[in-house]
Amino acid sequence: MGCHHTRTPRRTVSDLESISSAYQTLLGMIEQVEPRIAQATRQELADQRASLKLIASENYASLPVLATMGTWLSDKYAEGTVGHRFYAGCQNVDTVEAVAAEHARELFGAEYAYVQPHSGIDANLTAYWAILAHKIESPALAEFGAKGVAELSEADWETLRHRFGDQRLLGMSLDAGGHLTHGFRPNVSGKMFHQRSYGTDPETQLLDYDALAAQAREFKPLILVAGYSAYPRRVNFAKMREIADEVGAVLMVDMAHFAGLVAGKVFTGDEDPVPHAHVVTTTTHKSLRGPRGGMVLATEEFAPSVDRGCPLVLGGPLSHVMAAKAVALAEARTAEFRTYAATVADNAKALAEGLLRRGVSLVTGGTDNHIVLMDVRSFGLTGRQAEAALLDSGIVTNRNAVPNDPNGAWYTTGVRLGTPALTSRGFTPSDMDAVADMIAGVLTATTPTTTAAGQPSKAKYELTDDARSRSLAEAERLLNLHPLYPGFEV
Incomplete structure (x- = not known):
């Protein structure tokens, strides 16, 4: 790591009183213009404080990260890259972007970092188009690269797609745990490419690298896309690179879900995607x-193409959000963050083991990352019913498909759980066992209602008042033990 190793400062009572006062002043200013927005903002904090957040894709940013977004950096247009902008007066945005990229490179050991994408989908689109642009500009396709991407005709694109093997992408299927941007047909990624999906072993529900290699x-x-949004196990990225190299594919890894575990050195060696992916x-x-x-990391080979994310895919970068990324990445370079990341994984394991002891079925039989994926068929429920019943009981989750899901992507048969947010609140493995007891109790006390045709509903359900009350009381106890932003009031 570089010398700019930043520690997260500890807050004194006086600090928190000052910070609270500042936020109260800001919300008071907003209230004078549009009181409904101020009220919704206050209520969101109250709601987040009052529920057990087990949505795997959500967390709690620090107060410094949140404060960084609310500045006048929001007012500056800065299309282009550091030192090469299409607007004048971008010297401060240059500093912001350069610092964020520096932290990203040092944190992940990457050769290049691009911090402009507004979201994970934007990051994936930037990567896809950068890979295509890189291939277009390769020596084998020099006659097209000389034109420039913007000057290619439809006939040129058709020729290029054919030379790229019909512009093919192989990504993880949704029901196996992949993301919609990994080639899901209704998503733009499924329209850009001739796409196929790989799944998991029908018996173990684990990735079968031999089968994947044969399919490739x-x-x-x-492009071979690795990574997941609902796969509760680690991936061997060295093996994924071997498969990609054998067939001449670019290995792209989407680590949106587990980036914190990579940053926190929970995933190392073959499980760290950065040394293995293009x-x-x-x-x-x-x-x-x-x-x-969002963010894109790349080898030097692909850096020039990724660096043209604007104007290829993106418009003006969000300078205030890039600044907040820099602050968050600085926080992630601390020893405290490594402890946090390790606890995220420990908490997920404790939650999985607690659910298994109580008879809950889990996809792959457990977890070794931050995700636990329940299969709720044994309770006679759909994922939608289970999600709603848990929400009524103070537990926020999201329904999710399981491999070969009989209920499809809307009703689903699974519920995805994740531990990053509760770990940020200070939850421990023993707390997660109590959470597992709550979940099992609520699902056991939930039954589907019967439709007019005499069939069990896929959406409506009944939950006993006693089970709901017990869960809400236990949620309140745990939340009081681990307050969100303790000492901070608005």
């Missing part, structure tokens, strides 16, 4: 605990 040999993708994308919230945004 047959399909010969231009291009890595991520969000900066989720387990990384920063502002909502």
Whole structure:
């Protein structure tokens, strides 16, 4: 790591009183203009404080990260890159972007970092188009690269797609745990490419690298996408790179969900995607605990193409959010963050073990990352019913498909749980066992209602008042033990 190793400052009572006063002043200013927005903002904090957040893609950013977003950096247009902007007066944005990229490179050991994407989807689109642009400009396609991407005709694109093997992408299927941007047909990624999906072993529900390699040999993708949003196990990225190299594919890893575990050195060696992938994308919230945004890491080979994310895919960067990314990435370079990341994984394991002891079925039989994926068929419920019943009981989750899900992507058969947010509040493995007891109790006390046709409903349900009350009381007890932003009041 570089010399700019930043420690998260500890807050004194006096500090918190001053910070609270500042936020109260800001909300008072907003209230004078549009009181409904001020009220919704206050209520959001109250709601987040009053529920057990187990949504795997959500977290709590620090007060410094939140404060960084609310500045006049929001007012500056800065299309282009550091030192090469299409607007004058961008010297401070240059500093912001350069610092954020520096922290990202040092934190992840990446050769290059691009911090402009507004979201994970933007990061993936930037990566896809950068890979295509890089290939277009390769010596084998020099006659097209000489034109420039913007000057290519439709006939040129058709020729290029054919030369790229019909512009093929191989990504993880949604029901196996992949993301919609990994080639899901209704998503733009599924329209950009001739797409196929790989799944998991029908018996173990784990990735089968031999089967994946055979599929890659047959399909010969231009891009092999690794990474997940609902797969509760680690991935061997060294093996993924071997598969990509064998078929001449670019290995792109979407680590949006587990970036915090990579930053915190929970995933190392073959489980760290950065040394093995050509291009890595991520969000900066989720387990990384920063502002909502995206980022692309790449080898030097792909850096020039990624660096043209604007104007290829993106418009003006959000300078205030890039600044908040820099602050969050600085926080992630601390020893405290490494402890946090390790506890995220420990808490997920404790939650999984607690659920298994209480008879709850889990996809893959457990977890070794931050995700626990329940299969709620044994309770006679759909994922939608389970999600709603848990929400009624003070537990915020999201329904999610399981492999070969009989209920599809809307009703689902699964519920996804994640531990990053509760870990940020200070929850421990023993607390997670109590949470597992709450979840099992609520689901046991929930039954589907019967439709007019005499069939069990996929959406409506009944939950006993006693079970709901017990869960809400236990949630209140745990939340009081681990307050959110303790000492901070608005």
